[in-house]
Each structure stands twice: as C-alpha cells, then as structure tokens.
Amino acid sequence: MNSQDVILGLLMHHSLxxxxxxxxxxTILSYFNNASFGTIYPTLSKMEKDGLITKExxxxxxxxxxxxxxxxxxxKLQFKKYMYSPIEDNEFKSDAMTRLFFGEFVEAAIMVGVxxxxxxxxxxxxxxxxxxxxxxxxxxxxxxxxxxxxxxxNSESQILTLTEGxxxxxxxxxx
Amino acid sequence: MNSQDVILGLLMHHSLxxxxxxxxxxTILSYFNNASFGTIYPTLSKMEKDGLITKExxxxxxxxxxxxxxxxxxxKLQFKKYMYSPIEDNEFKSDAMTRLFFGEFVEAAIMVGVxxxxxxxxxxxxxxxxxxxxxxxxxxxxxxxxxxxxxxxNSESQILTLTEGxxxxxxxxxx
DNA sequence: ATACTCATGTAAATCGTTACATGATTTT
DNA sequence: AAAATCATGTAACGATTTACATGAGTAT
Numbered sequence: 001m002n003s004q005d006v007i008l009g010l011l012m013h014h015s016l017x018x019x020x021x022x023x024x025x026x027t028i029l030s031y032f033n034n035a036s037f038g039t040i041y042p043t044l045s046k047m048e049k050d051g052l053i054t055k056e057x058x059x060x061x062x063x064x065x066x067x068x069x070x071x072x073x074x075x076k077l078q079f080k081k082y083m084y085s086p087i088e089d090n091e092f093k094s095d096a097m098t099r100l101f102f103g104e105f106v107e108a109a110i111m112v113g114v115x116x117x118x119x120x121x122x123x124x125x126x127x128x129x130x131x132x133x134x135x136x137x138x139x140x141x142x143x144x145x146x147x148x149x150x151x152x153x154n155s156e157s158q159i160l161t162l163t164e165g166x167x168x169x170x171x172x173x174x175x
Numbered sequence: 176m177n178s179q180d181v182i183l184g185l186l187m188h189h190s191l192x193x194x195x196x197x198x199x200x201x202t203i204l205s206y207f208n209n210a211s212f213g214t215i216y217p218t219l220s221k222m223e224k225d226g227l228i229t230k231e232x233x234x235x236x237x238x239x240x241x242x243x244x245x246x247x248x249x250x251k252l253q254f255k256k257y258m259y260s261p262i263e264d265n266e267f268k269s270d271a272m273t274r275l276f277f278g279e280f281v282e283a284a285i286m287v288g289v290x291x292x293x294x295x296x297x298x299x300x301x302x303x304x305x306x307x308x309x310x311x312x313x314x315x316x317x318x319x320x321x322x323x324x325x326x327x328x329n330s331e332s333q334i335l336t337l338t339e340g341x342x343x344x345x346x347x348x349x350x
Numbered sequence: 351a352t353a354c355t356c357a358t359g360t361a362a363a364t365c366g367t368t369a370c371a372t373g374a375t376t377t378t
Numbered sequence: 379a380a381a382a383t384c385a386t387g388t389a390a391c392g393a394t395t396t397a398c399a400t401g402a403g404t405a406t
Binding site for chain 1: 389
Binding site: 001005006009033079083087088089090091092093094095096097098101102106111117118121142145150153154157161165168 | 180187206255262266267268269270274276277286317321328339344
C-alpha cells in the first residue's frame with residue numbers, strides 16, 4: 001500500500017483536488033494514514049501520466065483555480081487490484097514508547113513527564129475521533145464504522161493503561 | 176527519533192553486535208520500532224566514525240567473527256540529549272484499516288476476509304507479547320512493563336472490536 | 351538434503367518529509 | 379494588521395527497505 005492506492009480509494013467516491021485529498025488525509029484518514037503535499041502533488045502527476053486519473057482545471061471565483069482529478073476505468077482496475085492483493089502488516093513507530101523502554105537510564109520524573117504527555121496526546125486524539133464519529137456516522141459504511149471504533153477503543157484502552165502506569169510509577173517513587 | 180537513538184539506548188545496557196541489535200529489534204522492540212540490517216550496519220559505521228561507539232572484533236569458535244560495539248561517553252551524552260528532546264508523535268500506517276475504509280467498493284465477503292485476517296494477526300501478536308512478558312518480567316524496568324502492557328491491552332481491545340465488527344458485518348449480510 | 355542460525359556488508363531503489371516559492375481571499 | 383484558508387508545485391534531503399553477495403556450522 002502506498003499513497004497512490006489511498007488516492008485511488010478517495011477518488012472512487014468523487015473527483016477531488018490535491019488540496020481536498022490532503023484535507024481528507026488529515027481528518028478521516030489520519031488515524032492510519034498520512035501524506036504531505038510533497039507526496040500528493042507529484043503522485044497525482046504520475047497517476048495522470050499513467051492514465052489512472054484525468055485532470056480538469058476548474059476556475060473558481062474568489063479562490064485560486066484548482067485541478068480536479070477523476071478516476072478512469074484503468075484507475076478503477078488498479079484500485080481493485082490493490083484491494084485483492086495480500087494485506088501488508090501494520091507499521092507502527094512510537095517515540096514515546098521508545099523512551100519508556102529506555103527509561104531506566106534517566107530520572108523517574110522525566111518518565112512521569114513522558115507518560116503524562118503521551119496520555120494527553122492520546123486523549124486529544126480520542127476526542128477528535130469521537131467527534132468525527134458523531135459528525136460522520138450517518139455517512140459511514142459499516143466497515144468505516146469498524147475502522148473508527150478500532151481507533152476509539154484502542155485509544156480508550158491506552159488511556160487506562162497509561163493512567164494506571166502513572167499511578168504505579170508515582171507510588172514506586174514515594175516508597 | 177531515528178535508528179541511531181534506538182541503537183544508543185540498546186548499547187546503554189551492554190555491548191552488542193549488529194546481529195544482536197537486529198535480534199533485539201525483532202523481539203523486545205518490535206511492537207514500536209523496527210530496523211533492517213541495511214539500516215543497522217551503515218548506522219553503526221557512521222556512529223563509530225562520529226565517536227559515539229567503539230568497535231571491537233571478537234573471534235568466536237564454531238561461529239563467524241563478530242564486531243562488538245560499545246557506547247562511549249560521547250554516545251551517552253547523545254543518548255541523554257535524545258531522552259530530553261521534545262517527544263515526536265507516533266507514526267502509524269495500517270493497510271488493513273485502509274482496506275476497511277474503502278470497503279464499500281468491493282464485495283462484503285472480501286471485507287469479512289480482511290477483518291478475519293486482521294483478527295488473526297492481532298491475536299498472534301498479542302500471544303507473542305504475552306509470552307515475552309512472562310519470560311522477561313523479572314528483568315523489566317517499571318517503564319518497560321508499562322510499554323508491554325500498552326501493547327497487550329491495545330491488542331486485547333482490538334481483538335474485541337474486530338470480533339464484534341465481524342459479527343455485525345455477517346448479520347448485515349444475512350438480512 | 352534442507353533449512354535455519356550466526357554473521358557482515360553494499361548498492362539500488364523506493365518512499366517520503368521539509369522547506370521553499372507564490373499569491374489571493376477571508377476571518378479574527 | 380495578522381493569521382488562517384484556499385491552492386499548486388519543486389528541490390533538496392533523509393531514512394529505510396530490498397536484494398544481492400558470502401560463508402561456516404547446526405539442527406531436522
């Protein structure tokens with residue numbers, strides 16, 4: 001799975017500009033995907049060159065013109081090919097957890113700080129997902145609902161584990 | 176956080192070869208980090224050149240010679256610098272969840288397949304973490320315990336969400 | 351016989367981010 | 379007046395993976 005596959009999936013619904021795609025990446029897809037403009041625009045150019053999408057310039061009033069991209073039959077075929085290919089493993093990299101792992105080499109207070117910061121970030125993310133769920137639920141497909149539930153439930157579980165961990169660490173310190 | 180920071184952390188405990196580092200990455204660190212030999216060996220060379228670590232050739236019987244790397248005072252300083260720097264956000268990319276998100280464009284049976292495959296992989300990973308916890312608990316620091324508990328609890332939560340999701344999808348299909 | 355473990359390393363390719371460049375309109 | 383939104387694009391850089399190359403010893 002690369003950025004091209006995700007863009008194809010987004011264009012299956014309706015035509016979008018590069019800017020629109022970036023917005024979707026940051027909101028509905030951000031829990032399990034991400035891409036910067038530096039990836040999106042060159043990828044769209046390549047996809048057009050390869051005949052997977054077509055470009056249409058749209059002149060707007062009071063706003064810059066935009067390039068609206070639409071998926072072609074070839075693009076739909078490529079999307080299907082992706083959806084039927086073997087599933088790749090998740091990729092996960094956590095700086096906060098890496099620090100926790102090496103925590104014994106710095107003062108305990110620093111580790112409490114890492115845990116509290118990680119807890120706050122997890123809470124912020126959970127709230128964002130919860131709000132997204134409330135706002136989008138009527139338009140969501142059954143599998144999209146499962147997706148966001150995974151995000152919300154995993155965040156909740158992590159909040160519990162971190163809260164317990166902080167309490168335990170602080171207890172150890174007091175003893 | 177990059178591979179260098181993780182390698183420094185591993186060498187804080189005791190000297191290791193590139194092969195040893197790869198092994199640690201695959202077992203105790205794999206839940207939130209990963210690196211291939213193609214990253215590890217060139218990184219070790221660069222770190223030696225930069226004076227963060229020193230190399231010692233160890234001749235072994237019945238096994239190939241190995242290069243044992245040890246952290247220097249400069250390396251320890253660099254490690255501290257990392258541990259006190261601002262925490263970076265987690266990176267997460269999920270092919271399985273991406274497919275679920277775009278599930279409406281393929282048959283429901285394919286999505287049940289994705290969910291079941293994702294469930295199996297989550298279960299396998301949870302079992303691996305549970306076993307690791309049992310095997311390593313006596314040697315684990317308090318923050319390392321929190322780390323692995325995050326992994327185990329998040330896996331458990333995901334197993335529940337996926338199981339419920341599968342049941343719901345199958346129900347929808349029957350109706 | 352075959353596969354796995356131990357052990358190191360390079361080169362090509364892939365993939366992606368960050369920073370820069372530009373600029374109008376709208377909101378605070 | 380400043381910041382945010384809308385909008386596209388490139389160039390330099392960074393990080394990492396995959397595949398290749400080599401080879402002995404051990405376990406099945």
